[in-house]
Amino acid sequence: MNTSRILLIIGGGIAAYKSIELVRLLRKxxxxxxxxxxxxxxxxxxxxxxxxxxxxxxxxxxxxxxxEVEMGHIQLSREADLVVVAxxxxxxxxxxxxxxxxxxxxxxxxxxxxxVLAAPAMNVxxxxxxxxxxxxVTLRGDGVTVLDPDExxxxxxxxxxxxxxxxxAIFAAIEAAxxxxxxxxxxxGGGPVAPSVLPLDDSGPSDMPxxxxxxxxxxxxxxxxxxxxxxxxxxYGRRILITAGPTHEPIDPVRYIANRSSxxxxxxxxxxxxxxxxxxxxxxxxxxxxxxPGVIRVDVETAVEMAEEVLQGxxxxxxxxxxxxxxxxxxxxxxxxIKKDGSGAVPPLALAENPDILAGIAxxxxxxxxxIGFAAETNDVIAHAGAKLAKKGCDWIVAxxxxxxxxxxxxxxxxxxxxxxxxxWDRLPKAAVARKLMEKIADELDARSPRQPD
Ligand code: CTP
Numbered sequence: 001m002n003t004s005r006i007l008l009i010i011g012g013g014i015a016a017y018k019s020i021e022l023v024r025l026l027r028k029x030x031x032x033x034x035x036x037x038x039x040x041x042x043x044x045x046x047x048x049x050x051x052x053x054x055x056x057x058x059x060x061x062x063x064x065x066x067x068e069v070e071m072g073h074i075q076l077s078r079e080a081d082l083v084v085v086a087x088x089x090x091x092x093x094x095x096x097x098x099x100x101x102x103x104x105x106x107x108x109x110x111x112x113x114x115x116v117l118a119a120p121a122m123n124v125x126x127x128x129x130x131x132x133x134x135x136x137v138t139l140r141g142d143g144v145t146v147l148d149p150d151e152x153x154x155x156x157x158x159x160x161x162x163x164x165x166x167x168x169a170i171f172a173a174i175e176a177a178x179x180x181x182x183x184x185x186x187x188x189g190g191g192p193v194a195p196s197v198l199p200l201d202d203s204g205p206s207d208m209p210x211x212x213x214x215x216x217x218x219x220x221x222x223x224x225x226x227x228x229x230x231x232x233x234x235x236y237g238r239r240i241l242i243t244a245g246p247t248h249e250p251i252d253p254v255r256y257i258a259n260r261s262s263x264x265x266x267x268x269x270x271x272x273x274x275x276x277x278x279x280x281x282x283x284x285x286x287x288x289x290x291x292x293p294g295v296i297r298v299d300v301e302t303a304v305e306m307a308e309e310v311l312q313g314x315x316x317x318x319x320x321x322x323x324x325x326x327x328x329x330x331x332x333x334x335x336x337x338i339k340k341d342g343s344g345a346v347p348p349l350a351l352a353e354n355p356d357i358l359a360g361i362a363x364x365x366x367x368x369x370x371x372i373g374f375a376a377e378t379n380d381v382i383a384h385a386g387a388k389l390a391k392k393g394c395d396w397i398v399a400x401x402x403x404x405x406x407x408x409x410x411x412x413x414x415x416x417x418x419x420x421x422x423x424x425w426d427r428l429p430k431a432a433v434a435r436k437l438m439e440k441i442a443d444e445l446d447a448r449s450p451r452q453p454d
Pocket of ligand 1: 303356357359
């Protein structure tokens with residue numbers, strides 16, 4: 001039984017009804033829950049319902065002086081182990097990012113010294129608006145865990161990201177946040193990785209680095225959403241390694257070579273693999289995305305670090321190499337910031353080729369039984385993917401047509417190219433691509449080595 005204390009702040013919006021289910025899940029697991037309803041939240045759920053379910057008083061008004069005597073807002077915000085905002089509306093996120101405290105909920109959020117987890121819910125345009133995205137970046141930078149909203153059809157009839165994550169997913173994120181051995185700065189998944197300069201060898205593309213002592217691992221497999229009995233989940237008992245995001249290759253302490261990979265597709269795949277019951281190791285380049293529930297994540301910066309962590313993560317049943325690994329790194333990394341000397345001369349930038357991680361593990365004795373590469377192509381997508389399949393020695397290439405929608409978008413049109421042919425899918429949200437891919441991987445693994453019934 002978990003007896004941690006949750007302060008649940010419920011914002012306004014049609015998704016507020018899901019907070020009722022969240023309270024039920026939390027109470028069922030033994031959490032002590034105190035609810036705070038914003039004025040807008042009161043339009044969607046009643047204090048009475050929340051009080052009955054949480055078996056606790058529900059707070060709505062900052063200026064309720066009687067309650068100030070019983071419990072001041074400072075105490076209310078600090079007696080919790082975790083403050084959860086669900087649904088977190090665009091307005092609440094904006095106020096949190098700006099430090100505005102004009103009602104009870106925002107005052108508590110400004111006064112708390114406890115970790116904060118926000119589950120956003122809003123119209124898709126509001127979520128994608130640069131102002132909201134800016135606020136999310138600010139909040140994650142401040143150490144708030146901001147979950148990504150779900151994608152799908154919304155109450156307003158539009159389609160896209162903005163739906164409140166399911167209560168089971170929020171519950172899992174709460175458990176992961178509370179059991180995280182690390183400070184929550186930058187979210188459950190941590191913020192952008194601090195730049196660091198590594199002494200890099202230039203041993204050439206074919207040399208895979210040898211495994212090094214482990215980097216910080218975070219995440220908790222106990223956080224997997226509880227949507228089906230474990231052994232009914234299609235990937236239960238399978239171990240899956242995923243790489244995601246870009247790599248950053250330092251030139252000097254302040255400059256690096258990078259690419260535009262957002263990491264969204266790789267993170268969606270990690271989330272879907274965990275939901276399907278797999279044990280998931282996500283090796284992530286520098287991206288400010290939260291760790292999906294139930295996923296163990298290792299943050300890396302460079303291709304060499306990523307290669308080390310991949311080798312260390314083997315053996316696995318399947319490896320899905322979604323990362324956009326930089327092909328080259330600076331041959332020499334300067335320990336000091338390179339300065340202009342005023343002559344107009346440009347410093348020479350010699351490059352060295354990075355190890356090809358995918359091709360490297362295809363040749364390794366620990367080659368996973370199912371090895372999958374990704375390829376973002378702008379033209380001759382299938383021909384390029386076929387060539388890459390042979391060149392890299394993997395089983396499938398998920399070819400991603402980025403001509404119309406470059407990296408960073410919310411959807412993908414993919415073709416799965418293998419020696420058995422081409423499976424082309426319609427353009428789908430990245431979460432849907434991830435789920436479909438998990439079904440295909442589960443079928444393939446079951447065909448190769450059926451799981452033993454419990
Ligand atoms: N990959 C890798 N290590 C590298 C480069 C790529 O593991 N150093 C993996 C990627 O994660 C992806 C696949 O190889 O799964 C294809 O990546 P891509 O960048 O398309 O391959 P390249 O060989 O770099 O081909 P291109 O010339 O098109 O960039």
